[in-house]
Amino acid sequence: MVIAYSARDRSLSDQYYGRDSKHKVIRQDICQYLKENEETYKFFVEDDVLFEHHLENMKQDGTFGGNMELVAFAKLSKVDIKVYQPGFIYVIKGTEDEDEEEEGECPRQILHIAYHDWEHYSSVRNLDGPFTGPPEIKITTAEQKTEEEEEDDEFDSKEKVVLNACPDISIRRIRRLLKKYKGNPDKVIDALYEENNTENDIESTIENNLENAIESTLENTVENSVEMRSDEEIIEQFNDNNEQIKVKEELETKVDEVITLKPKKLTASERKREAKKKQKEAKLLKEQAKAARRSKREKEESTQQNTSLSQNMKEMYI
Known part of the structure; x- marks a missing residue:
């Protein structure tokens, strides 16, 4: 040099x-x-x-x-x-x-x-x-030494113990963790299992939260559609049926996508970004459902006011 x-x-x-x-x-x-x-x-x-x-x-x-x-x-x-x-x-x-x-x-x-x-x-x-x-x-x-050279090296007894318990982990990472935990293979295995369980728990929680949000939105939409309505509201509802069916199909499609989604191994930063993204999507669905219910109530109140006004006009005329 x-x-x-x-x-x-x-x-x-x-x-x-x-x-x-x-x-x-x-x-x-x-x-x-x-x-x-x-x-x-x-x-x-x-x-x-x-x-x-x-x-x-x-x-x-x-x-x-x-x-x-x-x-x-x-x-x-x-x-x-x-x-x-x-x-x-x-x-x-x-x-x-x-x-x-x-x-x-x-x-x-x-x-x-x-x-x-x-x-x-x-x-x-x-x-x-x-x-x-x-x-x-x-x-x-x-x-x-390159990772390939390390993998070709003969494994010692502690490395073999960890490899048998966690066969998907690279020998390079196992050696680094053994060094971190002062050569204790039990602590290395516990750390790897805990990390894997944490990843699975996060993915499961995100998936369940999203499914619950979508199911809740579907239930609210169905409940609102079967509430008691006047004859005029029923006629207006016929015009909105196609749009409601389309929204329901889109929501059901999203549920199917969530259920059939195969989790993949992500890095810590990618998992955080994915969690935030899914939380935002669930929040958006909730806000959309809430806006739909509010719009429905406003329409009902407006219809009731018009009906009441018409009835008052008839009474005044009589």
Whole structure:
């Protein structure tokens, strides 16, 4: 590897944007993020320096920053930052492990920064390039094995226990969960079962709520259609029969679609969006049914008033 662009902000700019010219933007973004999260980061400033004073200095070009600013940029941009020191490498995570599981298997961007001479940060690039644009760092270590290689590895006893209980889960995820739960296969199995049951409960609740809303709308429509009506209302009702039949058929079709819908495995964010969408649809159906009943009552009241007025006119004439 080769080192390019000294200074922290220029190094981050080179790694994140593929050029060092955005270093001022990165510096200001870091300062703004630290200001918004003062309660989290103020304890990492030296005791004799006010946090506000530290931020004011950091906004100025030429002021050296440290590990706190790297952490802030990682959290702000949701990237991992791999810091290389002589004989030591560490990674600053941009998100927590729980957030990573919700996001799925998509890898986060990794920025490669060298820390040398105990005060300088530099961008890391390959010896054979590219020297401009995205760095495209190539690293071949045991950590970077592909998923196919991991699946070809021989499973240990704990992994086999989890695989037997949850055969649909990838070995890559099982190993990550075993690491999270300190090698306890029972806790991993419980976590996977709980996650699966939660998904099924959410889908079942959404489906039942939608079916109940549609059935309630159908019942209200039928009840309103068989209420006592005057002769004039019955004549008017004949003209509306076709429209009511059409609405009923559409609602029944929606019920059939909900019943025959096969649940598919969704991500956490997709399940939330789907739940909100279905809740809005159910709410819309309820509002439509309510509007139909209100319109019906208004029509009945208007008809009764006209009938009463006609009767009064007859009595006056007599």
